[in-house]
Amino acid sequence: MIIDHPLLGPCDAQEFVYKGDARLIDRPDGMAEEAHVAFFDYAYLRDNPAGVHRELWFHEQGDRSWLVVTRNTVTHAIVQVELARDVARAGGRGT
Amino acid sequence: MRYSGFRVLKEALTGHKGWKPAWRAPAPKPHYDIVIVGGGGHGLATAYYLARQFRQHKVAVLEKGWIGGGNVGRNTTIIRSNYLLEGNEPFYEFSLKLWEGLEQDFNYNAMVSQRGILNLIHTDAQRDAFVRRGNAMILNGADAELLSPAQIRREYPFLNFNDARFPIKGGLAQRRGGTVRHDAVAWGYARGADQRGVDIIQNCEVTGFRIETGTCVGVETSRGFIGAGKVGVAVAGSSSRVMAHAGMRLPIESHVLQAFVSEGLKPVLPGVITFGAGHFYCSQSDKGGLVFGGDIDGYNSYAQRGNLPVIEDVAEGGMALFPGLGRVRLLRLWGGIMDMSMDGSPIIDRTHVCGLYFNGGWCYGGFKATPASGWCFAHLLATDTPHPTATAYRFDRFERGRMIDEKGMGAQPNLH
Ligand SMILES: Cc1cc2nc3c(=O)[nH]c(=O)nc-3n(C[C@H](O)[C@H](O)[C@H](O)COP(=O)(O)OP(=O)(O)OC[C@H]3O[C@@H](n4cnc5c(N)ncnc54)[C@H](O)[C@@H]3O)c2cc1C
Numbered sequence: 029m030i031i032d033h034p035l036l037g038p039c040d041a042q043e044f045v046y047k048g049d050a051r052l053i054d055r056p057d058g059m060a061e062e063a064h065v066a067f068f069d070y071a072y073l074r075d076n077p078a079g080v081h082r083e084l085w086f087h088e089q090g091d092r093s094w095l096v097v098t099r100n101t102v103t104h105a106i107v108q109v110e111l112a113r114d115v116a117r118a119g120g121r122g123t
Numbered sequence: 124m125r126y127s128g129f130r131v132l133k134e135a136l137t138g139h140k141g142w143k144p145a146w147r148a149p150a151p152k153p154h155y156d157i158v159i160v161g162g163g164g165h166g167l168a169t170a171y172y173l174a175r176q177f178r179q180h181k182v183a184v185l186e187k188g189w190i191g192g193g194n195v196g197r198n199t200t201i202i203r204s205n206y207l208l209e210g211n212e213p214f215y216e217f218s219l220k221l222w223e224g225l226e227q228d229f230n231y232n233a234m235v236s237q238r239g240i241l242n243l244i245h246t247d248a249q250r251d252a253f254v255r256r257g258n259a260m261i262l263n264g265a266d267a268e269l270l271s272p273a274q275i276r277r278e279y280p281f282l283n284f285n286d287a288r289f290p291i292k293g294g295l296a297q298r299r300g301g302t303v304r305h306d307a308v309a310w311g312y313a314r315g316a317d318q319r320g321v322d323i324i325q326n327c328e329v330t331g332f333r334i335e336t337g338t339c340v341g342v343e344t345s346r347g348f349i350g351a352g353k354v355g356v357a358v359a360g361s362s363s364r365v366m367a368h369a370g371m372r373l374p375i376e377s378h379v380l381q382a383f384v385s386e387g388l389k390p391v392l393p394g395v396i397t398f399g400a401g402h403f404y405c406s407q408s409d410k411g412g413l414v415f416g417g418d419i420d421g422y423n424s425y426a427q428r429g430n431l432p433v434i435e436d437v438a439e440g441g442m443a444l445f446p447g448l449g450r451v452r453l454l455r456l457w458g459g460i461m462d463m464s465m466d467g468s469p470i471i472d473r474t475h476v477c478g479l480y481f482n483g484g485w486c487y488g489g490f491k492a493t494p495a496s497g498w499c500f501a502h503l504l505a506t507d508t509p510h511p512t513a514t515a516y517r518f519d520r521f522e523r524g525r526m527i528d529e530k531g532m533g534a535q536p537n538l539h
Contacts, residue, residue, distance in 0.1 A: 076363035
C-alpha cells in the first residue's frame with residue numbers, strides 16, 4: 029500500500045506504524061461523570077467495518093506525523109489522507 | 124457408514140461404488156432448538172459436541188459459503204498447549220487432550236500428528252520467559268521440555284545456529300504439539316454432527332437476528348427466516364459484522380494473516396519450529412511442502428489477501444533461520460481474516476440479548492482450540508453455564524480489568 033502523505037507525497041506503508049480506528053483522536057473527558065464507561069468504550073470497543081475505515085497511521089520512519097487515512101478494508105484502496113492534527117483541530121481540539 | 128481399513132479394502136475390491144456423501148444437504152427447517160452461525164471448525168465442532176455430548180439433536184449449522192472455506196481451511200494447522208496464563212492454559216490443554224482422541228471419537232482420519240513443536244530461544248531474557256512458561260504448562264498437566272542447542276542440533280542440523288543477531292541458545296519443546304490436516308477437521312466434525320441429526324446448511328448467509336423484547340427468536344438468512352430457541356455465533360473474522368446485526372460493538376479488529384506453501388520436498392523438518400524473534404514459523408506437510416508463515420499484516424482487513432512487505436519479512440526470517448530455504452520454490456500463498464481481540468484471548472460467552480451467544484476473538488491461534496472451543500460453546504449453549512476451562516473468556520473482562528494478555532501488549536490487536 030502507498031500512502032499519499034499530505035506533506036511528503038507518496039510513501040510506502042511500511043514506513044508507518046498502524047494504530048487503529050481514527051476515533052482514538054476523540055479521547056473522552058477523564059473528569060466527566062461516568063468517565064470509566066466512556067473509557068471502556070474508547071479503549072476496547074471497535075466498529076471494525078468491512079468497507080470504508082478511517083484509521084491512524086504514524087510515520088515513524090519518516091516525519092513522525094500522525095495521519096488519518098481513509099481506506100477500504102475490503103480492497104485496501106486508500107481514498108483520502110489527512111494530517112491527524114488537522115482532523116483533531118477541525119474537531120475542536122487544541123483551541 | 125463407519126470408515127475402517129476393512130471398508131477401504133472392500134470398496135477397493137468392488138470399484139468404490141459404495142461410498143456415500145459424508146453429510147446430507149438438507150433444506151432448512153422452520154425452527155431448531157439451537158442454530159449455529161458459521162460452518163468453520165468452531166461452529167461444526169460445537170454442533171458435533173451438542174449432539175454427541177449434550178444430546179441436542181434439533182441443531183442446524185448455517186454457513187454462508189461452503190464449510191471449511193474460512194480460516195479452518197486456511198491456517199497452518201499447528202496444535203499446541205504452550206500458554207502461560209491461568210485463563211488460557213487449562214483450556215488449551217483440554218483442547219490438546221481432545222485432539223489426542225479425536226479421530227477415534229469422530230471416526231475420521233484427521234491426520235493428527237504429534238510431531239512436536241519447538242520455540243527457539245535466542246537471549247537470556249527469552250530463556251527466562253520460556254522457562255516460566257514451561258513451568259506454567261507443567262503445572263497445568265501439559266508437557267514441556269527445555270532443550271539445549273546440542274539437542275536441537277541433533278533434530279534440526281540445518282538451522283543457522285550462529286546467526287549474528289539471533290544465535291540459537293536453546294528451545295522450549297512441547298512433544299505433544301504438532302499438526303493436523305485442517306480440512307479433515309471440518310469434514311470430520313461435519314460428518315459426525317450430520318450422523319447425529321444436525322442439519323448442515325451451506326450457502327445460507329445470516330443477514331440479521333430477529334430479536335423480540337430482548338430475546339433472540341431466530342435468524343434472518345439468505346434462505347429466509349429460521350426460528351431458533353438459541354443462537355450461537357462462531358464466525359471468526361466476520362464476528363464484528365455479524366454481531367453488529369444485534370447492535371453490538373466488539374473488542375475485536377479483523378486483520379489478515381498470510382500463509383505460504385513450498386513445492387514438495389523429501390522429509391526435512393521433523394516437527395514444527397517457531398522463530399518468534401524473526402517472525403517466522405515452519406512445518407512440513409505430509410505431502411512434503413514446507414508450510415510457513417509469520418506476522419499478521421497489521422492493519423484492519425477483510426480482503427483475505429495480504430501485501431508484499433509481510434511476504435518479504437517472512438522470507439527474510441526464514442532465510443535467517445534456515446538458509447537452505449533459499450533454494451526452495453514457493454508454490455502458493457494466501458490470507459485469512461482473523462478476529463484479533465483486544466487482549467489476544469478469545470470470548471465464549473452470552474450476550475446482552477437473551478438466547479444469543481458468542482464465540483470469537485480467536486486471533487491467529489484458533490485452530491488448535493477447535494475441539495475445546497466446540498465443547499465449551501456446546502456446554503454453554505446446552506447448560507447456560509460456562510465450561511470450567513472457559514470461565515475466563517467473558518465479554519466483561521475488559522470492563523473489569525481482567526484481561527488475559529499473554530504478551531502484555533495492551534489493547535492493541537496488531538501486537539498480540
Ligand atoms: C494463515 C493462517 C494461519 C493460521 N495458523 C494457525 C495455526 O497454525 N494454529 C492455530 O491454532 N490457528 C491458526 N490460525 C487461526 C485459525 O485458523 C482460526 O482462529 C480458526 O480457524 C477460526 O475458527 P473457525 O475455524 O470457526 O473459522 P472459520 O473457518 O473462518 O469459520 C467461520 C465461518 O463463518 C462463516 N460466516 C461468516 N459470516 C457468516 C454469516 N453472516 N452467515 C453464515 N456464515 C457466516 C464463514 O464463511 C466461515 O466459514 C491461522 C489462521 C490463518 C488465517
